[in-house]
Each structure stands twice: as C-alpha cells, then as structure tokens.
Amino acid sequence: MNTLIFNESPFKTLISFHKLIESLEEITLSDVDYRSNYAKAVLKEIELIPEFRTGIADLSIIENNKTLIKYLLADLFPTSLTNNEIKAVTIPFQNLTFNYSQRFKKILDAAGDFDLTIRDFNDDQFYILSCILILNSYYGQQFDYNKPLFYDIPNSNGIINHYRILYNADFIEIYPTEKAVPLSSEDIDELMDNYSTIDLWKEKFPLESWILKGFGIVTLYDATKESAISNLKTNLLKSEKDQNDINKNSDAIFKSIFKVPDLRIGLLIYNEEEGKFIKPPFKNGELESFILLNENEIPCEKAFLGCSFSTLLEDKKPFSISNVEHFSTIPGNEMFAKHLLAQGIKSCILAPVIKDNKLLGIMELVSSQPRQLNSINANNLDLILPYIVDTLERYNTDLENQLEAIIQREYTAIHSSVYWKFRNEAQKYFQTNTSNKDYIFKEIVFKEVYPLYGQIDIKGSSEHRNATVKTDLKNQLNVLSAILENLEVNSTLHLLEQRKFEMQSYAKELQLELKADTEQQIQNYIQKEIHPILSNSQIEGECQLLINSYFEDLDPKTGLFYQARKKFDDAMSIINKKMATVLDKEQVEAQHIFPHYFERFKTDGVEHNLYIGASIAPSQPFDLMYLNNLRLWQLQTLCKMELEHHQLKSALPYELDVTSLILVFSSPISIRFRMDEKRFDVDGTYNARYEVVKKRIDKSNIKGTTERITQKEKITIVYSHNYEETEYLKYIKFLQFKRILEPTIEQFDVEELQGVSGLKALRVKVLNTVDQNSPDKRYTYQELLDELN
Structure with a gap:
C-alpha cells in the first residue's frame, strides 16, 4: 500500500465502497443463483466493518482487511487479467494506492525501495486539479484538464520505465460541507482566468470544505518509449545553458528506449569541408565520442582504423556489432575491435545522422555486454534519429550565426550603437525584393554628430625601437666576431679575416643613425656570408659550444638576435x-x-x-x-x-x-x-x-x-x-x-x-x-x- 498523500486538499477524503455495495445488493435480488449467492456471501463479510459503507478515514482499516477488499473488488479486478493489467485502487491525483493487480505488484517489487509519486506534480497542481474535479462534477462545468500524468518506475536493472496514468472515477461522489463557499458564475469565470493563482483557488475552495467519498481505479499502460522520446525532444530543445541537464538525462532516456541498463551514448560531428570527424559541440565533456576517444578530430578514412564501413558511410545505414570479441577475429577488424575493447565495449551500434542525404554525424551506442546491442534493436533508432537530425542541424545553424556574430564583433566596424541602422537597411532589402541581385544598398550616414578624439601614445617609440634594433645587431656582430677569432686560430681560411673586417664596418655603421635598410643589409650579410661558415666548420671543443649557443640565441623567424627588441x-x-x-x-x-x-x-x-x-x-x-x-x-x-x-x-x-x-x-x-x-x-x-x-x-x-x-x-x-x-x-x-x-x-x-x-x-x-x-x-x-x- 502506498500512502504518500498530499497534506492540503479541498477534500475531506473518505474511502468508501458504498456504490459497489449497493451494486452487490442489487445482485442479491437477481435470478442467477451463483451471482446472488456470491454477493450475499461478500455482503455478510463486510457487515462487520460499517466503515466500508460510511467511509474510511483510518487507513489501517484498509491494511487490516486487504483480503476482504480483494474479494469485494473481484468484479473490477478479474483474476484472469491480473497478470496483464496494471491496476490498483486510488483517489484521483493522490499518491494513495492499494489492491494492486499481480502485474502492478511485480513492477513495484522490482523497483525495490521506491516512492510511487506522479511525475512533475506538486502540491499546488494537486489542489487546483481537485478543485476542477469539483467544478466539473458538482457545478456541471466541462473544463479539460487531461494533462498526461506519468509514474516513472525503475525496474530491477535500474532502467526507468514510464507508465501513463488513467483514472476511473465512477465510484466517487463529491458534495459540499458547511465550510464550502457557494460559487457564482462570476466566481467560476474568475477561476477560469487565473489557473496558477493558488491563493484564489484556496479562497474559493477552503481546506477540507468538500467531501470526496468513494474510490477510484488507476490503470497504467507502459508508455516508456513514447515518454522517453518526448523527454528526448524536450531535452534537445533546451538552451545551451541547460546543456549539463541535457547530457545527464540523455543516457537514462536511451536506456529506457533500448532497455539496456549499461547503455552509453556518444556522438561524432562530420565536418564536410575538411573531411573530418570532430568532437561533439556539447560542453564539459558530458557527451563524448568512443571512436575519437582522446582526439579532438580525425580524418574520416582513419576513423575506423582500417575497417570497411561502407554500410555506414556510403549506404548511410546503421552498422551494429553484437559481439565485439567475435568481430575482432575477422581479418581487417583487429585494430578497431581492440580500440573498442580497450574501452570495455562488447557490443555497439553506429548510426549515421542524415539530413537530405547529407551526413551530419554518427550516433554511437555502446554496451559492456555482448549481444545487448544488435541489428534488431537498432531499429529503435528510427524513433530517435529524426530528433537528433534536427538538433545537429540546429547546432550547425547556431554555429554559423555565432561565427557571423564573432566576425561582426571582432573584424568589422559595426558598433552596437549604430547597428540598428544597418539592420533597418538589411530589412528594407528583404522587404523590397530578396531575389534582386542588383539592389543598391543605401549608404549609412549619421549627420550632425560631435566628434571626440583622444590618444595615449608611447613617447619616443620610434627612437626606442631603433635603439633596441641597434643593440641586438651590435651584440650579434660582437658574438660573431668572437666566434670568428676562435675559428681563425684553428683554421687556415684567410677568408675569416676578411669577414671580421666587414663585420667591424657594419658595427661602425651602427654608431650612426639607423637607416631604413641597415637591418635588412646586415641580416642578409650574416645569413649568406657568416652562417654558412659556422654551419660547415668541423671543429670541436669550446668554439663549437660558442657556435651552438649562438644559434640557440637566434630568433627563429628573423635569424637575428631579438633580446633587446623583445623587451x-x-x-x-x-x-x-x-x-x-x-x-x-x-x-x-x-x-x-x-x-x-x-x-x-x-x-x-x-x-x-x-x-x-x-x-x-x-x-x-x-x-x-x-x-x-x-x-x-x-x-x-x-x-x-x-x-x-x-x-x-x-x-x-x-x-x-x-x-x-x-x-x-x-x-x-x-x-x-x-x-x-x-x-x-x-x-x-x-x-x-x-x-x-x-x-x-x-x-x-x-x-x-x-x-x-x-x-x-x-x-x-x-x-x-x-x-x-x-x-x-x-x-x-x-x-x-x-x-x-x-x-x-x-x-x-x-x-x-x-x-x-x-x-x-x-x-x-x-x-x-x-x-x-x-x-x-x-x-x-x-x-x-x-x-x-
């Protein structure tokens, strides 16, 4: 028996079987002996418990008379259907249930320590829907409040199954107490326009101001796939800021659809321009790719490590591996199978995400158990992929818009204060004739504006720049002169003395004002005349260490010293x-x-x-x-x-x-x-x-x-x-x-x-x-x- 009931209600609830008892009393008068005798026997048993007719407020009476209640409700809960139907006695919108059918009982037993509560249903919703029940049954209104209600119940493997709730209220009576507030048509109209104003509903329907007497029957049907797909659509439509919730819930949704307890999902995005698979767009790494693993991107031809996946990429149909270990024994599949097994993947489904015959990405479903994923349950993807397609297409569109926004912000001069005028001109283009390629855009002019100009400038920047260039060139020539002196001692090359003289001439030139081409001249000279000597010298010891140290000090772009200039x-x-x-x-x-x-x-x-x-x-x-x-x-x-x-x-x-x-x-x-x-x-x-x-x-x-x-x-x-x-x-x-x-x-x-x-x-x-x-x-x-x- 589940007794998680709401504390506040417009009803004083009395669980009563009086309507059913009255029906049994009519049966005792029938000519059918077995029916009449059965009804008399049941009525005799329940005479000892007058609350069955007058109303039960103490739930322990139900708990202590479960067997008798079962006999009393036998016509409504036939034994032949108990293993098929998911039924129980309840009060509409309450989380109070008892007298379960056998199938319902098995579902609850598999769930273990689980509280049976209606999904996304709070105290205020319960109160308002109870009031609507009064308006419809007592005041003859016809308000439609048939919002689908669900129980989300885990099975023994932890997979969440979703059950749609249907109520039968034929055995319920509703009538007012002395505390009830009589409602006029104006009151009802006011309530009609203020569904979410809970204080108004409580004013018109005070606490326990009405009697709900009787019982209801709740019937569930397994709507797991339909509900999971609906949840998936809701998830995929969420904004980027809710991305953590999307990724956290996606695994559970897919598990419900495929009924695979250890199912994990991944995604590859296809970059058509570069012929690559890239990591999915989702943040925080919640939705990864088992094919890419630690890579950010990979060329398509290398993605499957030598395996032929023509079914996936050319025929654009899902490809399933029901047993990865067996798959690894097929020649050519060894490397890809090893890649999967290293991640604990024993079965998987890879499905192309296609839009207008264009590949957008690949959906990856994997399990650590063989045979869990196969070509048969791969058909469930037909229910899911259309929504994945829409999501990836929306992602591509959003990405393009973001790129355009970045380009506009970082690379153009359209400041936010004047953006409105550019937008107006663009709107005129669309309103005039979007197919007219010869449309002449009106120039954007702002008249009668007051200019303000300011600057903060580096004082003597040109002089400082020239001074640091000179310092670096002088230092480089000095180091090269020292190296050539060492080389001269260990070499018979008469050319070295000539090169030393030329560098001394350049050093003297640096004492004067730096000319526009001086740096380029010295750079060309060093690279063409000095570096070949250093590179081709066959010498060991201290001189070679000086040469090695010199080349390490060079800037890789210019081939010059860049110490002073860098500062x-x-x-x-x-x-x-x-x-x-x-x-x-x-x-x-x-x-x-x-x-x-x-x-x-x-x-x-x-x-x-x-x-x-x-x-x-x-x-x-x-x-x-x-x-x-x-x-x-x-x-x-x-x-x-x-x-x-x-x-x-x-x-x-x-x-x-x-x-x-x-x-x-x-x-x-x-x-x-x-x-x-x-x-x-x-x-x-x-x-x-x-x-x-x-x-x-x-x-x-x-x-x-x-x-x-x-x-x-x-x-x-x-x-x-x-x-x-x-x-x-x-x-x-x-x-x-x-x-x-x-x-x-x-x-x-x-x-x-x-x-x-x-x-x-x-x-x-x-x-x-x-x-x-x-x-x-x-x-x-x-x-x-x-x-x-």
Whole structure:
C-alpha cells in the first residue's frame, strides 16, 4: 500500500465502497443463483466493518482487511487479467494506492525501495486539479484538464520505465460541507482566468470544505518509449545553458528506449569541408565520442582504423556489432575491435545522422555486454534519429550565426550603437525584393554628430625601437666576431679575416643613425656570408659550444638576435593591452551617458574616436549636456589610463613613458560608412579638416619653440575657440579639486600646421600619488555643476 498523500486538499477524503455495495445488493435480488449467492456471501463479510459503507478515514482499516477488499473488488479486478493489467485502487491525483493487480505488484517489487509519486506534480497542481474535479462534477462545468500524468518506475536493472496514468472515477461522489463557499458564475469565470493563482483557488475552495467519498481505479499502460522520446525532444530543445541537464538525462532516456541498463551514448560531428570527424559541440565533456576517444578530430578514412564501413558511410545505414570479441577475429577488424575493447565495449551500434542525404554525424551506442546491442534493436533508432537530425542541424545553424556574430564583433566596424541602422537597411532589402541581385544598398550616414578624439601614445617609440634594433645587431656582430677569432686560430681560411673586417664596418655603421635598410643589409650579410661558415666548420671543443649557443640565441623567424627588441615589444604590448582594457571597461559605462559610436585603434599606443548626436540614437532626446558629460568622462578616463601606466611602469621589461592628447572639435560633422573600406569615416571636405588636425597634431611643437606639445605623464588638450578653453578649464579645476590633476595648468599656442592655424592648448599633469587619488571614482557633469554652484 502506498500512502504518500498530499497534506492540503479541498477534500475531506473518505474511502468508501458504498456504490459497489449497493451494486452487490442489487445482485442479491437477481435470478442467477451463483451471482446472488456470491454477493450475499461478500455482503455478510463486510457487515462487520460499517466503515466500508460510511467511509474510511483510518487507513489501517484498509491494511487490516486487504483480503476482504480483494474479494469485494473481484468484479473490477478479474483474476484472469491480473497478470496483464496494471491496476490498483486510488483517489484521483493522490499518491494513495492499494489492491494492486499481480502485474502492478511485480513492477513495484522490482523497483525495490521506491516512492510511487506522479511525475512533475506538486502540491499546488494537486489542489487546483481537485478543485476542477469539483467544478466539473458538482457545478456541471466541462473544463479539460487531461494533462498526461506519468509514474516513472525503475525496474530491477535500474532502467526507468514510464507508465501513463488513467483514472476511473465512477465510484466517487463529491458534495459540499458547511465550510464550502457557494460559487457564482462570476466566481467560476474568475477561476477560469487565473489557473496558477493558488491563493484564489484556496479562497474559493477552503481546506477540507468538500467531501470526496468513494474510490477510484488507476490503470497504467507502459508508455516508456513514447515518454522517453518526448523527454528526448524536450531535452534537445533546451538552451545551451541547460546543456549539463541535457547530457545527464540523455543516457537514462536511451536506456529506457533500448532497455539496456549499461547503455552509453556518444556522438561524432562530420565536418564536410575538411573531411573530418570532430568532437561533439556539447560542453564539459558530458557527451563524448568512443571512436575519437582522446582526439579532438580525425580524418574520416582513419576513423575506423582500417575497417570497411561502407554500410555506414556510403549506404548511410546503421552498422551494429553484437559481439565485439567475435568481430575482432575477422581479418581487417583487429585494430578497431581492440580500440573498442580497450574501452570495455562488447557490443555497439553506429548510426549515421542524415539530413537530405547529407551526413551530419554518427550516433554511437555502446554496451559492456555482448549481444545487448544488435541489428534488431537498432531499429529503435528510427524513433530517435529524426530528433537528433534536427538538433545537429540546429547546432550547425547556431554555429554559423555565432561565427557571423564573432566576425561582426571582432573584424568589422559595426558598433552596437549604430547597428540598428544597418539592420533597418538589411530589412528594407528583404522587404523590397530578396531575389534582386542588383539592389543598391543605401549608404549609412549619421549627420550632425560631435566628434571626440583622444590618444595615449608611447613617447619616443620610434627612437626606442631603433635603439633596441641597434643593440641586438651590435651584440650579434660582437658574438660573431668572437666566434670568428676562435675559428681563425684553428683554421687556415684567410677568408675569416676578411669577414671580421666587414663585420667591424657594419658595427661602425651602427654608431650612426639607423637607416631604413641597415637591418635588412646586415641580416642578409650574416645569413649568406657568416652562417654558412659556422654551419660547415668541423671543429670541436669550446668554439663549437660558442657556435651552438649562438644559434640557440637566434630568433627563429628573423635569424637575428631579438633580446633587446623583445623587451621593447613586450613592454609596448603590455602597455597597449592595459590601456585598451581600461578604455573598453570605461566605455561600457560611458554608453549609459548617451548612446554613441565608439572605435579604438592600437598603434604605438591607443587612439579612440567617439561620435555623439541625435542621429545615432533618434529614439532618445539629445541635449548638449550629454556631450559635456562625455567630454568629462574622456578626460577622467585618460587620467585613469595615465595612472595605470604609472603604476605599471616599474614592472615593465623595458621602461617606456606615455603622453596623452585630447582634440576638441565643437562643430558637428557627418560620418559615412565607407562600403569599400567597411569602416566609418568623416563625410565632406569641411569635415575633412577634423581628420587633418587629428593626423598632424600629436607631432607638433609649441609655437616658437622646439618643444613638443605632449609630455610624459601630462594630458594635452588642443582646441580652437575661447569657449572650449573655458569649458575644459572647468573640468580641469574640478579634477584638481578632486585631487586627480596637479595644480599647475600650462597654456600655449600650437605651431601652425599645414593648412591649419590658430590652435591653442592646455596641458596639465596627472597626480600620481596613489593614496591621495581615487581613480575608480567617476564624476558626472552634473556633479561638476553642483560643485561650482
């Protein structure tokens, strides 16, 4: 007897056989003697237990009278069908069952210590469905609540079998108690529209406010395959974030379908372009491949280790091996059989996953027992493979979409703030005529946008690069000269003295300014004239050790020393990466000010462009305050980048300083997406002036001097108009007050550039005392105004 019943119910449940007793009383009046005598005998037995008629609340009465109940229910549970039918007495939706048929009893005995509960059925569902039972039986409603209910019961091998539940409520009566709430048609309509509102149902149907008197009959039928396939479909439709659940449940589902307790499943993905099998897409290694094992990919012709699998790959039909050990005795199969046996596989099925006669992958089913998997139960795959096909096809589509998204994110200039306009144009293409190959795409232009440009540049990067190249070349020539001196002692080659002289000439040339082709000349000379001598020398001892050590120190790509240059390149890379990381992180917050177009470039430093205006986000009202906010954000971000570099500098493999620059341009411009270059650029001749200034300004000097306008650890702000100076002085003084910038402000004119004159600049140093600074604190333009007021 199973007594796992729900605690809360609108019913006060009385298990009663009164309807059945009334039926027996009618039989006693019949003319058929054996029927009449049987009914009289049963009625006589149950007279001693009046609760059978009035209602049983104490379940121990049922437990103590199991045999009598069996006789009483004999007509409903015929002995001839007891080994075929899966039946028991129950109360609908309750987990209360007793008086099992013989087949039902065997199923429960095989399950062992198992609680018989309805799948995915909670307290609230039980309460609401009980209320619907009242609405249908007492109020004459016809609500359809026939959601399929299942018992999931394991067998003795641990395989889960799924049984569909069917109820017979012919022997049940439902009527209200004094606690019952009378329902109007409006109440019923309200319930109809609020299925999930449990509090409302409990208000209309208080606890135990109705009597359920009688008993029901539950009949089960084995729907294991249908249910498992349904579960498989549900699993395969889950999102990637639920992948762990998919892989964890898949084995159990396949075991239920094939009834093989130790069944394991694997999957191979077919890469048609490269003719390879690759590992499945699922994460965490939950669904592996028994053919690939520890490999990530393998050419198709090598996948089966010499076996001929024409049935699988050419005929595209499942291939089964019912006994791997026997399979290994067939010539040509030894290596593949050994591969399977090493994994404990004694029988298996390999099934191609086909879509439109195109191979998508191979499904692998394996067992550690021979004969468990064979060509007969391989037919079960016909029920499964269509869903695997859909899943792999969806995976391929999703993968293509992800690849496109990565390409768009990493390799194109379509920033998220302007993506909407590209999308609109693409939609117009589809709406107009998708078959028209001559469709001319409209150019993407954003008018009246305000540009902001800034950079943090490696100071003297060209000079540092040339200096490290010279250092490496000098060191290499010195080492080669030492080697040639050792060779000269042990050789009669007069050519060695000539080569030493030539290298000394190159060393003297390196004392001068490095020319564009000097490095290439020396590289060619060493590789063509010196290396052959070293490679062909037949000498032992210390000199040979020097030669071996020399070749080990060479850079494999250039054949030159790369020690000093590597330190410089590494330092440059570290600075650029750190600066770009800070800028990208801050830019995420900046987008909340107002959506704007953003792009950055890594050169000998990090440059960035920003464009803000109403045309970029037409759905939002634009105000110049957003431009002011973004300018303040830009200045603070450069301060933070300067401070990050100052903290990083001591740890660099090569000491490098940086300079920072902001170009102020207050006139709105237009930017156009260049279809041929796949990037945004300024539009029109007037707007081109902005680009000219950007390209020339960072190398310019203070007017009347040879001093560069940019200096290390200082931010230079270049502008044209007095109102721009007034605006940025407010920002600077505010950040000085917040102890982010030092007190001194330099003001000067910028030398005239080709085609550009009248530029001015402000320059201020970032305060590098970390304990006095708060680099993570971000101030808004409104906070600045509040401070000034």
